[in-house]
Amino acid sequence: MSRSLAFDSELASGKPRSARHDPCPFCAREQLTDILAEEDDRIWLKNKYPVLRDTEMTVVVETAAHEGDITNYTPAAWQRILAFAWDKWQRMSAQGRFRSVILYRNFGPVSGGSIRHPHMQIIGLKAIDYMQAVRPSQLDGAVLWEDGDVRVTLSDDPVGGFHEFNFRLEKERSLAVWADRIRELVCHVTSPAGGTCDSYNLFFYPAAQGVCKVVPRGVTGPLLMGYGLTQAPAAAEQERVRRELASIWGGQRGE
Numbered sequence: 001m002s003r004s005l006a007f008d009s010e011l012a013s014g015k016p017r018s019a020r021h022d023p024c025p026f027c028a029r030e031q032l033t034d035i036l037a038e039e040d041d042r043i044w045l046k047n048k049y050p051v052l053r054d055t056e057m058t059v060v061v062e063t064a065a066h067e068g069d070i071t072n073y074t075p076a077a078w079q080r081i082l083a084f085a086w087d088k089w090q091r092m093s094a095q096g097r098f099r100s101v102i103l104y105r106n107f108g109p110v111s112g113g114s115i116r117h118p119h120m121q122i123i124g125l126k127a128i129d130y131m132q133a134v135r136p137s138q139l140d141g142a143v144l145w146e147d148g149d150v151r152v153t154l155s156d157d158p159v160g161g162f163h164e165f166n167f168r169l170e171k172e173r174s175l176a177v178w179a180d181r182i183r184e185l186v187c188h189v190t191s192p193a194g195g196t197c198d199s200y201n202l203f204f205y206p207a208a209q210g211v212c213k214v215v216p217r218g219v220t221g222p223l224l225m226g227y228g229l230t231q232a233p234a235a236a237e238q239e240r241v242r243r244e245l246a247s248i249w250g251g252q253r254g255e
């Protein structure tokens with residue numbers, strides 16, 4: 001089965017880009033069309049530039065604030081945003097029209113995003129089940145934090161990044177805890193203490209009630225580009241990360 005999505009370059013050429021200082025389409029809210037759902041200032045709508053063939057592309061606009069991000073939302077605001085996006089992802093997945101449904105989020109100059117305004121993308125794939133190429137071990141790893149419903153791990157079998165943090169939600173009732181741990185990690189990796197990373201992605205997978213992988217981004221390594229080879233943190237680096245995160249998660253499992 002092919003794992004390539006056909007990309008429409010002609011359609012893409014019309015897309016607005018924040019790097020080019022194009023006007024932000026998500027700030028001009030009265031001009032948005034094909035809205036699927038709204039809740040407070042959150043909007044789920046069809047992507048105006050569906051550049052991937054054999055897909056249905058939708059966007060979750062997280063807030064009316066152009067400069068919003070996980071790092072400046074209140075914990076409650078991010079909980080509501082994540083719950084809204086998670087619900088729409090579940091809803092699209094349950095429709096039965098797609099082989100698989102992707103939920104992901106870009107932030108920063110090397111994350112692959114083109115619009116600064118905080119948003120997530122939910123994409124239904126009609127021909128590809130992306131989970132066929134994802135190993136369970138890639139969504140797990142050394143435990144950094146856990147309670148009964150949420151487990152946070154550092155990948156020792158990453159999909160494509162170096163430090164990949166997996167947030168596994170076992171019970172829907174703990175969606176707020178899941179949101180909190182994700183927010184704390186993003187705040188940490190973008191802070192001076194965590195390396196001042198300026199770009200990251202969130203990738204979601206349909207395992208348990210949902211696995212969110214947070215990937216701080218840098219330049220993509222050549223061994224991955226050329227050979228599909230990933231590089232995982234060695235034991236000493238895993239231990240260093242575990243100790244670093246103990247400063248925000250209390251040094252022990254659970255609360």
Ligand SMILES: [Zn+2]
Nearest residue numbers: 024027066117
């Ligand atoms: Zn905007």
